[in-house]
Amino acid sequence: MKARILVSYKDSVLDPQGQAVRNALHTLGYEAVRDVRQGKVFEIELGGVSRAEAERLLPEIAGKVLANVVIEKSSWEILED
Amino acid sequence: MKFGVVVFPGSNCDSDAFHACRDVLGQPTTYLWHKDHDLQGVDCVILPGGFSYGDYLRSGAIARFSPLMREVRAFAAKGGLVLGICNGFQVLLELNLLPGAMLRNKKLKFLCRQVTIRVENDRTPFTRSARPGQVLRIPVAHFDGNWYAPPETLKEVEDSGQVVFRYCDPAGALTEEADVNGSLHAVAGLVNKGGNVCGLMPHPERAAEPVLGSVDGLVVLKSLLENRS
Numbered sequence: 001m002k003a004r005i006l007v008s009y010k011d012s013v014l015d016p017q018g019q020a021v022r023n024a025l026h027t028l029g030y031e032a033v034r035d036v037r038q039g040k041v042f043e044i045e046l047g048g049v050s051r052a053e054a055e056r057l058l059p060e061i062a063g064k065v066l067a068n069v070v071i072e073k074s075s076w077e078i079l080e081d
Numbered sequence: 082m083k084f085g086v087v088v089f090p091g092s093n094c095d096s097d098a099f100h101a102c103r104d105v106l107g108q109p110t111t112y113l114w115h116k117d118h119d120l121q122g123v124d125c126v127i128l129p130g131g132f133s134y135g136d137y138l139r140s141g142a143i144a145r146f147s148p149l150m151r152e153v154r155a156f157a158a159k160g161g162l163v164l165g166i167c168n169g170f171q172v173l174l175e176l177n178l179l180p181g182a183m184l185r186n187k188k189l190k191f192l193c194r195q196v197t198i199r200v201e202n203d204r205t206p207f208t209r210s211a212r213p214g215q216v217l218r219i220p221v222a223h224f225d226g227n228w229y230a231p232p233e234t235l236k237e238v239e240d241s242g243q244v245v246f247r248y249c250d251p252a253g254a255l256t257e258e259a260d261v262n263g264s265l266h267a268v269a270g271l272v273n274k275g276g277n278v279c280g281l282m283p284h285p286e287r288a289a290e291p292v293l294g295s296v297d298g299l300v301v302l303k304s305l306l307e308n309r310s
Contacts, residue, residue, distance in 0.1 A: 009184075012231070013184065013229065014184070016184070016185055016187055016188075016189055017185060017189065020189060065138075065142070066138070068139055068142070068175065068182050070174075070181060070182035070229070070230070070231070070234075071182045071184065071229060
């Protein structure tokens, strides 16, 4: 089973790297870009678990390890059964 | 006072901390391997600076799962003294032994320079030999030292006097420029509610002998000895 977890700063937290990317895009003439938030992607392969178990595991892994919940939020999706 | 310096893969200030404790302070000191399960009867645990686990995932995020950290957590819960320096501070935040989290420095640069910090709370075991408001010259070397906490946590931390050090100018004034990494309220170091766990970004062990250009770090290290008597 393949899954993906996305981790990025909470909206309330300043993201200086995202801002630097946005500024670079503006310099290149991409004026339409209003904001950029940078984050991390985790592609995860799971084995020996049911879909229901995976749906329980993924947010647990995201909240306990992959994201620091003080500053980051996470989302997950199952890509392939 | 017996010191224990924890060694993670990627720690690079462990020898400096060991030297400061054993050779400068003249105290019995031992290394504690991160995979061990025993604190060897130390009175103070030091989590040194460096790049534990290559800073993978987040600074300090993987180190918190080291077997020895279970012992450190139990030791801290019983009131044992724990000092986290730089990466050690980041590990303490990840362990939730101290409040908040670290963001990348506001100017997105690795900062390696001498800074000045002001002692905000001189009633902790880590600052007992400091004068209130004393300005210390101690170097920093970090990429992720921009301390952040949500508003309710920040208020709690301030109200309970948990801010131990703030970045300041050489005269002790808090200026935007002096807050080198953009930390909220210029926080450079914190203690937990019990006052026995302290984390700071500056490196006291790198300011512990005249040959290093400053001995102000000894104020922190010697406070720990005073605590014992």
